[in-house]
Amino acid sequence: MKPRGKEGAGQTEENGKGSDFDQSKDNRKGSGSDGTEEEENSAGVNQAENTREESEETKKDYIKWVEFHVTCEAMKKAYQYDLDTYGKDQHLNWVELLAILGAKYGGDFSRYKEEDLDDVAEVLMKGEKTLKELTAGMEYYPYYREAYGAVLNGMVGAYEAAGRKVYGLKAFHPIAKGFPYRDYDDFGVSRTYGYRRNHLGHDMMGQVGTPIIAVESGYVEALGWNQYGGWRIGIRSFDGKRYYYYAHLRQNYPYQEKLKEGDTVTAGDVIGYMGHTGYSTTENVNNIDTVHLHFGLQLIFDESQKEGNNEIWVDCYNLTRFLYKNRSEVHKVEGTKEWKRTFQMKEKQKNTSEKHKKH
Numbered sequence: 001m002k003p004r005g006k007e008g009a010g011q012t013e014e015n016g017k018g019s020d021f022d023q024s025k026d027n028r029k030g031s032g033s034d035g036t037e038e039e040e041n042s043a044g045v046n047q048a049e050n051t052r053e054e055s056e057e058t059k060k061d062y063i064k065w066v067e068f069h070v071t072c073e074a075m076k077k078a079y080q081y082d083l084d085t086y087g088k089d090q091h092l093n094w095v096e097l098l099a100i101l102g103a104k105y106g107g108d109f110s111r112y113k114e115e116d117l118d119d120v121a122e123v124l125m126k127g128e129k130t131l132k133e134l135t136a137g138m139e140y141y142p143y144y145r146e147a148y149g150a151v152l153n154g155m156v157g158a159y160e161a162a163g164r165k166v167y168g169l170k171a172f173h174p175i176a177k178g179f180p181y182r183d184y185d186d187f188g189v190s191r192t193y194g195y196r197r198n199h200l201g202h203d204m205m206g207q208v209g210t211p212i213i214a215v216e217s218g219y220v221e222a223l224g225w226n227q228y229g230g231w232r233i234g235i236r237s238f239d240g241k242r243y244y245y246y247a248h249l250r251q252n253y254p255y256q257e258k259l260k261e262g263d264t265v266t267a268g269d270v271i272g273y274m275g276h277t278g279y280s281t282t283e284n285v286n287n288i289d290t291v292h293l294h295f296g297l298q299l300i301f302d303e304s305q306k307e308g309n310n311e312i313w314v315d316c317y318n319l320t321r322f323l324y325k326n327r328s329e330v331h332k333v334e335g336t337k338e339w340k341r342t343f344q345m346k347e348k349q350k351n352t353s354e355k356h357k358k359h
């Protein structure tokens, strides 16, 4: 069900990179979504071995490439195990469960079977094996643990809502509750504005002015005009590993008032409004036909990966499907163009020095 006329509507809206950017990425991972397993594994092998051998000294040793193919169904189930075992003797960590499956499948979750996850969970819950024992023979486990952790580590944990301490999903869907949108898995499809490249994000089509929500808490690292993304916001997670990119925001009134670079936002906050700006070196221009949010997720294991030829963007279609259960309720601020979140939450800010820790 690919809506026609979408090509050229939402784009890759990165921060002005050279035309060989996507080509090089393409070469590394092969061109299709099938048959990439081998390549992915070889990357995994190198990384896993490097991680083991040099984990203490930590030179220039970091993950260079990640593909995130974990399905929504697998995330849901792993998350449920995590939630159900919270506070018990054997608390299952959903990222660890998914990483075990990632190692088993070589990252290819089209091979996912519910029973596989149940089996792993059972062994751990019954205490038949510890995580260490269970993963001892899994060559790729350390790689998948770190790679999937980079995607998911900020999403589940303890927080405070309505004065109560809660444990669970604390990341939000990028579109406010009650606002319709449509989408499909459009990661990697070819785009042509400016130069030939692949689409490194996820487009969600909706109406102008739809409130856009911070998926995870973090720092506003970029805010302003970009010729691809139009009015856009970039938010870095507190652990430094994730860069969330929200683009094509509304003409004339793109952001939550007063939001500026360096600010801290909390997951669930309204940060901006959907529009169709972009594709122009001139600011505040609606050059995109279809109104939509371009939502991108970049992983950063080393700051050299932030901009340039080594960027890692992951497919977040399944992630947005998973996050659908957590949509932020908002209300209009009368007499203004603003919307505000209705339910507050508090989250403990992670110590940023954590980002240099290796697990």
Ligand SMILES: [Zn+2]
Residues within 6 Å of the ligand: 010, 011, 012, 013, 199, 201, 202, 203, 293, 294, 295
């Ligand atoms: Zn897009």
